[in-house]
Amino acid sequence: MAASTAEKVQEVREVTRIERIGAHSHIRGLGLDDALEARQTSQGMVGQQDARKAAGIILEMIKDGKIAGRAVMLAGQPGTGKTAIAMGMAQALGSDTPFTSIAGSEIFSLEMSKTEALTQSFRKSIGVRIKEETEIIEGEVVEIQIDRPATGTGAKVGKLTLKTTEMETIYDLGQKMIESLTKEKVQAGDIVTIDKATGKITKLGRSFTRARDYDAMGPQTKFVQCPEGELQKRKEVVHTVTLHEIDVINSRTQGFLALFSGDTGEIKSEVREQINSKVAEWREEGKAEIVPGVLFIDEVHMLDIECFSFLNRALESDMAPILIMATNRGITRIRGTQYLSPHGVPIDLLDRLLIVSTSPYEEKEVKQILRIRCEEEDVEMSDDALTVLTKIGMDASLRYSIQLITAAHLVCRKRKGTEVEVDDIKRVYSLFLDESRSTQFLKEYQQEFMFSEVQDQMETS
Amino acid sequence: MAAAWVEKLKSAQKTCLIQDGRRKIHFSFPDGMELSEEFDLKTGELAVRKWRKRGTLGGQGKWEMEIGDESPLRNVEVEGMMESSTNPVLVRKDTKTQFQWRIRNLPYPVNNYSVTVDDEKRQLVIRTENKKYYKRFDVPDLDRMQLELRQDQISIAHANNTLIVSYQKPREVLDMEKQLQDEFKKMKATQDGDIDCKPS
Numbered sequence: 001m002a003a004s005t006a007e008k009v010q011e012v013r014e015v016t017r018i019e020r021i022g023a024h025s026h027i028r029g030l031g032l033d034d035a036l037e038a039r040q041t042s043q044g045m046v047g048q049q050d051a052r053k054a055a056g057i058i059l060e061m062i063k064d065g066k067i068a069g070r071a072v073m074l075a076g077q078p079g080t081g082k083t084a085i086a087m088g089m090a091q092a093l094g095s096d097t098p099f100t101s102i103a104g105s106e107i108f109s110l111e112m113s114k115t116e117a118l119t120q121s122f123r124k125s126i127g128v129r130i131k132e133e134t135e136i137i138e139g140e141v142v143e144i145q146i147d148r149p150a151t152g153t154g155a156k157v158g159k160l161t162l163k164t165t166e167m168e169t170i171y172d173l174g175q176k177m178i179e180s181l182t183k184e185k186v187q188a189g190d191i192v193t194i195d196k197a198t199g200k201i202t203k204l205g206r207s208f209t210r211a212r213d214y215d216a217m218g219p220q221t222k223f224v225q226c227p228e229g230e231l232q233k234r235k236e237v238v239h240t241v242t243l244h245e246i247d248v249i250n251s252r253t254q255g256f257l258a259l260f261s262g263d264t265g266e267i268k269s270e271v272r273e274q275i276n277s278k279v280a281e282w283r284e285e286g287k288a289e290i291v292p293g294v295l296f297i298d299e300v301h302m303l304d305i306e307c308f309s310f311l312n313r314a315l316e317s318d319m320a321p322i323l324i325m326a327t328n329r330g331i332t333r334i335r336g337t338q339y340l341s342p343h344g345v346p347i348d349l350l351d352r353l354l355i356v357s358t359s360p361y362e363e364k365e366v367k368q369i370l371r372i373r374c375e376e377e378d379v380e381m382s383d384d385a386l387t388v389l390t391k392i393g394m395d396a397s398l399r400y401s402i403q404l405i406t407a408a409h410l411v412c413r414k415r416k417g418t419e420v421e422v423d424d425i426k427r428v429y430s431l432f433l434d435e436s437r438s439t440q441f442l443k444e445y446q447q448e449f450m451f452s453e454v455q456d457q458m459e460t461s
Numbered sequence: 462m463a464a465a466w467v468e469k470l471k472s473a474q475k476t477c478l479i480q481d482g483r484r485k486i487h488f489s490f491p492d493g494m495e496l497s498e499e500f501d502l503k504t505g506e507l508a509v510r511k512w513r514k515r516g517t518l519g520g521q522g523k524w525e526m527e528i529g530d531e532s533p534l535r536n537v538e539v540e541g542m543m544e545s546s547t548n549p550v551l552v553r554k555d556t557k558t559q560f561q562w563r564i565r566n567l568p569y570p571v572n573n574y575s576v577t578v579d580d581e582k583r584q585l586v587i588r589t590e591n592k593k594y595y596k597r598f599d600v601p602d603l604d605r606m607q608l609e610l611r612q613d614q615i616s617i618a619h620a621n622n623t624l625i626v627s628y629q630k631p632r633e634v635l636d637m638e639k640q641l642q643d644e645f646k647k648m649k650a651t652q653d654g655d656i657d658c659k660p661s
Contacts (some may be wrong), residue, residue, distance in 0.1 A: 130517065130518070131517075132516075132517045132518070133517070137542075159545065160542065163592075164595070165592070166588065166589075166592055166595035167589070167592065167593060167594050167595035167596075168592070168593050168594075169544060169545075169548050170544070170545040170547060170548055171542045171543065171544055171545060172537045172542065172543055172544075172545045172546075173537070173541075173542050174537045174540065174541045174542060176541055177541045177542045194542070196541075196542075199541040199542070229595065229597070230595055230596065230597060241518065245518075246518050246519065249516065249518050249519055250518075250519040275519070278519070
């Protein structure tokens with residue numbers, strides 16, 4: 001009995017994939033109205049109204065697409081929503097504007113020089129809208145069959161039968177295709193188009209022949225005719241590719257596949273120059289359009305002085321994207337030097353920046369954020385528990401109290417409760433220390449920890 | 462008409478190689494297009510003709526077969542999805558006097574098929590009564606010579622799960638092919654294994 005229910009749960013999981021929840025998954029935009037005024041709570045954003053208003057203005061600048069090479073700095077204490085604002089901007093820009101997000105320490109790698117990594121992320125943030133001929137497959141799904149091997153592990157095998165009014169074809173499916181077909185929930189009777197080069201699947205609607213009176217369907221189910229003629233067609237589509245993608249295509253002989261295999265290594269500067277002039281040519285001929293995007297560098301104080309001087313120079317190029325940086329440092333040492341500077345960024349770069357500052361959240365806002373996170377993580381919490389958690393959030397930190405949501409939820413589930421109560425919070429609060437209590441503890445018991453006596457001896461000697 | 466095509470081939474940069482009993486000629490055109498032709502040495506038949514175009518964004522494209530079999534090296538994991546091997550496949554395989562298309566894996570009897578000429582698009586259209594297979598394709602050789610497609614030149618046959626569509630080559634095409642053959646014979650070909658290098 002128990003085994004069969006467990007099996008069933010497994011099955012349901014397979015159909016509706018549970019998505020993993022990230023720290024900023026609740027953010028859907030900047031939460032601004034048409035006049036760029038920030039609403040108190042909207043699209044997952046709470047408070048921080050001044051910073052959001054500023055971000056909104058920058059957003060307009062980006063959408064205009066005229067300005068290249070501006071840089072913005074988000075500065076504020078830890079846990080004041082800097083990354084959240086950047087995420088909100090990315091969401092508000094939509095999927096057609098390239099948005100690259102990196103952390104300052106990401107560029108330090110043994111395989112690539114720092115400047116190469118920076119250049120690549122710069123070029124990932126510039127899009128080119130261009131018309132290209134691609135091969136698409138358009139037809140009605142007759143049958144989709146995905147077999148898992150009997151052993152339970154290993155590669156799945158799939159077959160997809162598509163038809164038009166004139167013909168029928170069976171396709172073998174690769175692993176990636178099976179995954180995206182399941183994700184799109186493609187089933188028999190759907191009319192789909194599949195881009196052969198990129199593997200992108202678009203559902204056009206349901207076939208008319210499958211329209212039945214008692215079918216369960218959503219209100220937005222669209223019915224379309226079964227396509228005519230051949231299944232595979234050549235079609236001109238307009239899409240956005242980044243300069244980096246063009247670089248990769250041209251720097252290798254095997255071409256497009258290199259995009260998927262990762263590991264591009266360094267790209268020669270001659271290739272880049274050649275592509276820049278090619279793109280400029282396309283632009284003049286009206287074949288292509290430049291879409292400046294956004295490069296977001298989190299923890300920018302982790303860059304060193306060489307990177308900063310590279311940025312100074314790179315921002316002056318007319319192919320530069322809008323650069324957004326975030327830091328939580330005050331006056332600190334610039335990495336790679338002995339000099340102190342605000343935010344750990346040299347003054348000459350700071351001079352080119354528009355600085356937006358975020359301030360600590362108020363109690364009301366913390367409560368609101370916690371409520372949003374509870375919803376996002378599917379946790380039900382009593383009002384009292386939320387108040388206690390808010391108090392913890394104010395005393396310790398917002399991040400700590402957000403962590404407690406999941407932990408408390410688990411405790412609650414173990415005692416078979418449905419709603420997280422104050423007791424659950426108390427329990428996890430006593431189990432997991434926050435940063436200040438941990439520091440306190442360390443100060444008290446410093447003597448008992450390893451190496452403390454060594455240090456004493458060293459001091460005496 | 463025919464002259465334009467011959468001129469185009471003449472203007473291209475050519476490499477010739479004799480390998481596996483075939484004369485392989487590679488043409489690169491000034492616009493970045495590449496053409497590769499392979500002739501059987503014994504019969505003089507054109508076994509393979511394939512084209513490669515540069516992509517819009519640069520980089521090399523894939524070889525597209527005009528005549529001959531496609532290489533069997535295809536991997537479903539790399540391509541994401543591909544036609545199952547049980548599907549009908551169209552391959553062009555000319556004889557001396559006929560253009561010929563063979564569609565393998567078509568088990569239905571011969572009265573199931575109809576092959577017609579679409580004058581507007583200058584294409585041949587294969588239809589099936591049972592709606593299992595449909596294909597439009599053009600005849601590049603006739604396009605190059607700007608000759609009309611004629612319904613009465615088409616004949617079809619069916620055997621061994623294969624549908625064979627034949628189209629009689631017009632006089633003009635035969636003449637031009639002979640002329641080109643003579644030109645190719647004059648080309649200096651590197652033999653397999655010989656590498657043209659001058660040791661210092």
